[in-house]
Amino acid sequence: MLKLLPVVLLVLVTVGCAAAAPQPSKAYDTLEELRQDYMAADGECGLLTESKIGERPAFTMAYGDCNGGESRLALFEDTDQQDAFLKKMKDNDLGLGRHLLVGENWVIAPEDENPGKYQSELGGEAVNY
Numbered sequence: 822m823l824k825l826l827p828v829v830l831l832v833l834v835t836v837g838c839a840a841a842a843p844q845p846s847k848a849y850d851t852l853e854e855l856r857q858d859y860m861a862a863d864g865e866c867g868l869l870t871e872s873k874i875g876e877r878p879a880f881t882m883a884y885g886d887c888n889g890g891e892s893r894l895a896l897f898e899d900t901d902q903q904d905a906f907l908k909k910m911k912d913n914d915l916g917l918g919r920h921l922l923v924g925e926n927w928v929i930a931p932e933d934e935n936p937g938k939y940q941s942e943l944g945g946e947a948v949n950y
Contacts (some may be wrong), residue, residue, distance in 0.1 A: 846924035862942030880906040891914030891932035919950045
């Protein structure tokens with residue numbers, strides 16, 4: 822029995838270090854709705870500055886900076902656009918940071934680079950590139 826103890830402990834430690842599994846998330850119609858829920862989850866976004874068409878990253882339906890760029894929020898019309906955005910993010914740095922929370926039709930690049938911190942409230946998947 823004592824011979825199994827190290828194996829059991831190793832399994833428990835490994836499971837405890839694993840990334841959180843993707844969680845169901847809701848879709849948003851506006852950046853303001855996403856901002857409100859992000860703030861309710863303890864995210865910092867007192868001032869949202871929405872980018873104009875032509876100034877936002879490719880593939881995004883709506884895009885905004887929180888507090889001068891500390892956090893960034895993006896919405897997408899469909900999963901194809903979101904997937905294209907994430908592929909571009911993975912292949913090239915779009916200046917959003919490398920730690921994202923990816924939801925139904927949205928992406929958040931949080932100011933503290935800890936997307937898992939907001940996952941329990943917002944759902945989605947914490948992604949690190």
